[in-house]
Amino acid sequence: MTSRKVLITGSFAVGKTSLFHRFVYNTFSDQYLTTIGVKVDKRVVDVSGEPLSLILWDIAGEVSQKKVPKTYFLGASAVIYVFDLSRKQTADNLKSDLKLIQKILPGCLIKVVGNKKDLVSEEELIILERTHNPDFLTSAKTGENVETLFMEIASELVSY
């Protein structure tokens, strides 16, 4: 079976862990996240009849803080960058963070996700979309767009 490492990153409390929880069946305790700064989960999805194993790395900390070691990024086929739609400042470092990720992982698939869609109004959404141009608007709380996000990444990874 084909497997791909997918990594999620972004500022503190934007909903990274929640997004993974929505998508995977949890195997390991979240305790690992606080103790070693990373937790690995997995879900096997079907992409045009073929199983694809998504190995999901959730990391504590943020890219820009230089707290997250480069090693965690290495070998990833896709990176999900999450910011919180209800806290604009979580997108402040978006541009420089993406640049850093591209430098560490040249040619890697990157998806920018604005999460907590349920907390903002339609009007605010339009402005936020225009300023940050996210690939997906999700809500880990309601589950909106979460499955779509991962399935699109999966199918793009297969044809990558």
Add this chain to the structure above:
Amino acid sequence: MPVSQQPEHQSDPLQQLRNILLRPEQERITHIHNILEEKEPLAERVVPIIEEQLSEFEAHFPKAYQLAVDRLVERKIRESQEEMIDMLYPVMGTMIRKYIAQQLQELRESVEQQLERSFLARLRDRFFRAGGVREADLVLRNAALPRVREAYIIEQHSGLLLGSASTQEVVDKELIAGMLTAIKSFVVDAFRRGTTQLELIEYAGYQILIRDFHTYYVALAVEGKMTTKEQEQLSGQIATFVQNELARKIRADDASLHLHLGKTLKEYFMKTTPLSTEAIQGQL
């Protein structure tokens, strides 16, 4: 030839003059003509020239083409660098280990020689003949011999599983491979000790022995506690395994590689009964 002696050629005094003046030239032309017409004199003159040219060519050929050949080899190495390193790594590891083993062996022998010479030798003999400690030690250790329960070959960084085998049901091998890799990079990053790698993890009744290679690493979950000697022995087995079974192009998506590794890991690490029988025998 005097002009007066040839009255009939009176009309040709010019020819006569020519004959007189140009005789040396004519003789030379005949000589040259002979050289060109006859093979041997020609060869005598030409062969040395050709030979000289040839040896010059021979002398300069490597210089002229070395650069091109070097570039070709260089490019080849660059293009398939990972592959080359993966092939060289285990060989180098084995060489180094052999060297160290030999050094240790020599040290041991010299220590033993010294013991032999000293009165301690007699003391030692008496001590061991009395049985006691050593035998008890052996019995105890036999009861809890370390066994390899799970074996993994994992891609560095991505943590993707390249192959595995186990003697028991395991949660999810892909997840274990990922977590092990995460823990491994955590340790490396957290302690930043240069090129130091995580080599042993202890967990409950298990020891996880980790050996790094260039693009992948090997992890063996061993039940029980290994002695340093047993760890060394297992490392040797890993090196042999890698050298025999992994000297090929390594791709995480290669299904035949997964199959091959699953089968061979079992053969190398799980068929044999207790790992330390040999180690203990070696000590006796």
